[in-house]
Structure formats: structure tokens, C-alpha cells
């Protein structure tokens with residue numbers, strides 16, 4: 202079994218190049234193209250800044266033809282793809298977009314979803330390497346209140362149980378993502394056991410505000426103590442078995458609620474209308490449109506005010522994890538390989 206298959210050689214090469222570039226003080230190149238295909242969502246999670254700030258209206262999604270062009274521009278920028286939102290599965294053309302992404306050679310392809318529409322859009326499973334489903338707690342009262350929709354917790358658990366069984370046959374890996382906030386901390390141990398029981402992995406993130414900073418509720422001394430204890434338990438679990446996805450370095454940073462040096466250009470993001478927040482959403486200094494420029498690289502090179510050191514480092518997961526991996530590449534060697542993921546055989550079969 203080839204454990205590296207879902208990651209692909211182009212990503213490995215780009216990663217190695219970035220490790221070297223970073224040490225030589227040269228600009229890094231994107232590892233991942235983060236395509237926010239829509240900001241519409243079928244939930245209204247209390248911690249979601251996109252919903253709170255009305256992003257679905259501010260950044261309306263492109264039609265299919267232009268969304269496909271965005272993917273093509275993204276492939277020229279980065280070897281791997283993360284499709285998120287909003288809720289990507291509310292797009293009727295999501296299978297078309299992911300099939301095209303696969304034919305372009307993105308690897309791996311990760312799809313972030315709340316999972317509610319998955320039974321209607323099962324075709325996406327044949328085009329992704331990683332499926333990341335949001336589930337913050339198994340406590341139905343808490344989860345349903347956070348999501349703003351009764352029945353969410355039970356439905357998402359059913360989705361995880363059902364599709365966890367399809368991982369090997371359909372060639373993807375299922376991850377559960379949990380936002381750890383004051384109301385969900387107590388449920389973290391049960392969530393780890395749930396993930397272990399169903400053969401999926403768990404990744405965590407502290408609840409953040411619109412600037413990527415921990416929400417004030419997490420900084421209350423009593424809650425902060427509970428938060429640290431929850432992270433200690435996760436770090437301990439990580440040392441014993443293979444359920445937590447996050448590396449020990451990342452978990453330590455999350456425990457301390459302290460980001461390290463960030464390299465935001467490791468993640469090239471595009472919003473649903475083609476807008477590119479440069480260098481990153483929390484401190485964007487330029488907002489060009491990918492469809493109006495030559496390429497992501499040209500847009501980035503022409504963007505002024507993006508190269509200053511970050512004045513207020515955040516804990517936004519994508520840049521945090523990418524920056525830590527490129528800064529500490531040998532941490533990856535300590536990760537246990539996961540058998541059972543086969544690459545999508547040919548683009549035509551996706």
C-alpha cells in the first residue's frame with residue numbers, strides 16, 4: 202500500500218521547495234488552493250463569521266463556467282485543493298466542479314462540509330481524497346443550538362457512521378472537525394471515542410472570532426483551565442494512538458492559544474466571486490479578482506502592503522498548520538502512516 206499516494210508528487214515537491222525557500226528567506230509558494238465555492242449555508246452556526254457578516258450577499262458565487270475557470274487558475278497556483286464555504290454541497294454543480302478539479306490533477310482534494318446534503322451528493326465521494334465533516338460535540342442539545350437547526354447532531358452522526366464504512370472502497374478518508382468553544386470542551390473525550398469507534402480521524406480548532414483570535418469566552422480563567430485540560434487529554438491521546446489528525450506541534454500551539462511564525466502565502470484563497478483576499482483574510486491589504494488577473498502569482502506579486510510582518514498573528518487553521526509543517530518538516534516523520542487510502546484510479550472514473 203502506498204501511503205503517500207493521496208498526497209502526490211507535485212505536493213511533495215512543492216513542500217520540499219518551500220522548506221528550502223523558507224530557510225533561504227525566499228518567498229514561499231502555495232501548497233494548497235483554498236476555493237470557497239459559496240458562502241451560502243444550510244445552517245447558521247453561532248460561531249460562523251461568514252454568516253454573521255453577510256458574506257453570501259457580499260461575495261455571490263460564480264456560475265459553473267467561471268467556477269471551473271477559477272479551478273484552472275487555482276491549479277496553476279497550487280498542487281492541492283481545499284473546497285469549502287459556506288456549505289459547498291448546497292451548490293447544485295458541486296460534483297461537476299470536483300470532477301473537473303480531479304481532471305486538473307489536484308492532489309489531494311479535501312472537501313469541507315457539514316455533511317447534511319451528502320446523501321444527495323454522493324458523487325463527490327468519488328472525487329475527493331479527504332472529506333472533513335463538522336461535528337463539534339455529540340451533545341444533541343448543545344450541537345443543535347450551535348448549528349441553529351434541530352436534528353443536526355443526530356443527522357451528522359448518522360452521516361459519519363454511514364460514510365465511514367465507504368472509505369476504503371471509494372478511496373477517501375473521513376475526518377471529523379470539532380470547534381472547541383466554552384460549550385463543547387466537555388464533549389471532546391466522547392468525540393475522540395466516537396471517531397476511534399468509526400475509524401475516522403478528529404481534528405480540532407479553538408473557537409475564533411472574526412480576526413482569527415480566540416473568542417473572549419475561552420479566555421475566562423475557569424474556561425481557559427478547562428480548555429488546557431481538554432488539549433492535554435488530546436495531546437496524551439495523540440501519543441497513544443492514531444485518532445487525532447493534528448500534529449503534536451499544532452496541538453501544543455492550540456493549547457497555548459499562541460500562533461507561531463505565519464507564512465500566509467502557503468494557502469492561496471479565493472472567495473466565491475473570484476475575489477482573492479491578499480495575503481490572508483484577517484489582514485487583507487489587497488482584494489483583486491482571480492478572473493481579472495493573469496494568475497494568482499501575478500496578482501500576489503502586484504499586491505502592495507502584503508509583505509509586512511503580521512501585526513497580530515491568528516489561529517486560523519489552514520495557514521497555521523501549513524506554516525508549522527513547513528517550519529517543522531521532520532514532525533511529519535513521526536506521524537503514523539494510514540493504510541487504506543487508494544488514489545482515484547483515473548480522472549474519468551471520478
Ligand code: SF4
Nearest residue numbers: 463481483511514515
Ligand atoms: S497569522 Fe497568518 S493568517 Fe493569521 S493574520 Fe497573520 S499572516 Fe494572516
